[in-house]
Amino acid sequence: MQRRDFLKVVGGVGVVAVAPSLIEGRLYAEDGTLYTSYKKVQLTDAEGKPLLASQLDKEVNYVFNYPYAGTSCMLIALPHPTEKNVKLTSEDGVQYIWKGGVGKERNIVAFSSICPHQLTHINKSDTFISYLKTGGKTMGCTKSMPCHDKGEVIVCGSHLSVYDPKKGAKVLGGPAPQPLASIVLEHHNDDTLWAVGVLGADKFHEFFRAFKPELKEQYGGKRKAKKLVKDKAQTVTLAEFTKDIIRY
Template structure:
């Protein structure tokens, strides 16, 4: 199985130990500043429950799956080109961490929290103001496309570099969902890298959590085993992009 976003932590006697994130729980601050939170391991599946293969993902299409909680939407994107590697990022609190790269044979597959780091804009079954904008589609948010844009306030994120902020009001990258691609080409979500906005989201959208998920308790349930994944055009009735 392909392993990405491994952490290195300092152990007794100054020995460096490689830690597989899918085997640990809790928040780790590694010696080099990388921030990782492990969650339940979940396979990326389609609407019928069938595993989605990495090689079957369409290029430059925004897919949505809820992870790590039942109500927290994430974006899955197969980029047209290989991502950058070993990108150093910084949270709004000043914590540095390292995003390793995309996954898959060509390092083109990435996943990020779809909750905007600025004012928590996110996809709902009714509408979405946040999405990946293909390279051939212009956007008001930045000088070039092939990026993630939140059209609420035109925050722009670099999908090929750990969702680094390119422009707009956002003060930190989108949290990255850590993926693994198995030998059989299936895709698994195993954790979250970076500073997330999950608790702020839960506090700000209680009526929405009740409307779509039955209430806060259900909305905060951890996703495990599998995560249903659909195109954004199927997830939201209306998609707004500037």
């Protein structure tokens, strides 16, 4: 099984490497690691069968809900391996390390779709935030930015925040105050994919407060939307999940 390694302070003396799925609760240690464990959930296809990493089409925006029934996430098999051990900083100044993608090519990544600027997110009616594939153009990338005429970025069309998925959704431009929260994945020897936790500062609580009418319409209410996902998370393409994909 391919796992992400984290550092955990033990008794204030030393550190040990632990797998994310073995961590319980919140890890907010002296080494700057910002990680919250949730239920270990297997990603499945639309028919409920285990989703295999080798089945993912590159640069297709897939969607699954995690860690809550009403919080959508994006899953992407990037065209190239990601960078490793990227240092990121949350809005309140906490630093953490994003270890990189998983899979044989280390190119599979997952992020919460909730934009930390004003909580734009992937929903079932219309979606302003999504991955822009190679060669795609966006108003969010100016000529002075490395993503100009290149694509391979996540763009929030609401206010043109741009994130680099190869670097843990690091902010490249726009008003976003911090990276998208990363969904930590495990890739097993049988090629299955599992979500095990969230790395970085999330916006889940603000999201639930802000979108009560939407949660009632799409998930039957805030209480149902806040239920933790258990065992399995169905994964579909963005085009299958949402009615209208809006890009700028």
